[in-house]
Amino acid sequence: MTESFLNARTAAISRPPAPAKRWTRTRIIGHVLVAFWAALIIGLLLDLYAAWDIVLIQTYGPKYWQGLVTTLTLVFSSIIFGAILSVPVAYGRMTKNKIGAAIAYGYVYFFRGTPLIAQVFLMYYGVSEFKTQLEYVGLWWFFREAWYCGFLAFALNTAAYQAEILRGAIQSVSLGQWEGAASLGISKFVTFRKVILPQALIVALRPYGNEVILMIKGSAIVALITVYDLMGYTKLAYSRTFDFQAYLWAAIIYLLLVEILRHIWDWIERRITRHLIR
Numbered sequence: 001m002t003e004s005f006l007n008a009r010t011a012a013i014s015r016p017p018a019p020a021k022r023w024t025r026t027r028i029i030g031h032v033l034v035a036f037w038a039a040l041i042i043g044l045l046l047d048l049y050a051a052w053d054i055v056l057i058q059t060y061g062p063k064y065w066q067g068l069v070t071t072l073t074l075v076f077s078s079i080i081f082g083a084i085l086s087v088p089v090a091y092g093r094m095t096k097n098k099i100g101a102a103i104a105y106g107y108v109y110f111f112r113g114t115p116l117i118a119q120v121f122l123m124y125y126g127v128s129e130f131k132t133q134l135e136y137v138g139l140w141w142f143f144r145e146a147w148y149c150g151f152l153a154f155a156l157n158t159a160a161y162q163a164e165i166l167r168g169a170i171q172s173v174s175l176g177q178w179e180g181a182a183s184l185g186i187s188k189f190v191t192f193r194k195v196i197l198p199q200a201l202i203v204a205l206r207p208y209g210n211e212v213i214l215m216i217k218g219s220a221i222v223a224l225i226t227v228y229d230l231m232g233y234t235k236l237a238y239s240r241t242f243d244f245q246a247y248l249w250a251a252i253i254y255l256l257l258v259e260i261l262r263h264i265w266d267w268i269e270r271r272i273t274r275h276l277i278r
Contacts, residue, residue: 169204
């Protein structure tokens with residue numbers, strides 16, 4: 001009887017009504033900004049519809065595809081090479097050896113403190129000043145190609161950023177993990193590979209994703225050194241047609257590419273953190 005009485009009383013109790021949302025200044029500004037961006041997107045779509053030129057798509061569509069393949073190849077090859085190079089740089093940043101730490105610090109300081117476009121120009125135009133010396137050592141075949149110069153500049157640049165990401169992620173793991181593994185007699189190499197690194201990669205995953213996206217968008221710089229990537233073919237299409245739609249399509253392709261990468265990164269993060277309590 002007591003139980004039925006309590007159940008009836010509980011059912012009779014209803015939640016208080018939700019407080020009415022007032023139109024505060026922040027809420028009004030937010031709605032105005034959303035409306036502005038919605039109007040901007042609608043205007044862009046209407047402009048693309050009005051300026052639709054099937055001849056332009058048929059003529060330069062395959063070129064855009066070639067440029068996209070070149071962009072992806074350049075970015076991901078430089079990121080992979082940069083990831084390999086970032087490991088000794090990160091180790092140098094964490095080592096107690098003053099000479100090694102100074103060299104690693106100088107490398108990171110230079111490539112993070114100077115614009116990427118300046119690094120690309122230095123690699124393409126600056127290194128060519130040493131053509132005779134490069135021919136003597138057999139390296140001119142590499143530096144005479146704009147694609148290789150862009151690849152090396154991107155790889156060296158992203159290696160500096162990835163080294164700092166890796167260093168920060170490793171240092172975010174508590175020292176107790178090292179001490180606990182040492183107390184069990186586990187070697188430092190095994191501890192790093194099976195205990196520290198998996199935890200560090202979870203911390204570093206999101207910054208790594210941001211670095212990939214930044215490299216995708218920054219890759220348009222190589223169009224300035226005659227590499228026909230996506231932006232290179234966009235410039236070519238505009239120079240022959242003077243149709244601003246060429247840049248709009250390039251912007252849409254970059255946006256779609258970034259969105260695809262963002263969703264892939266979100267999926268990877270959910271997969272590797274599914275054992276964590278959210």
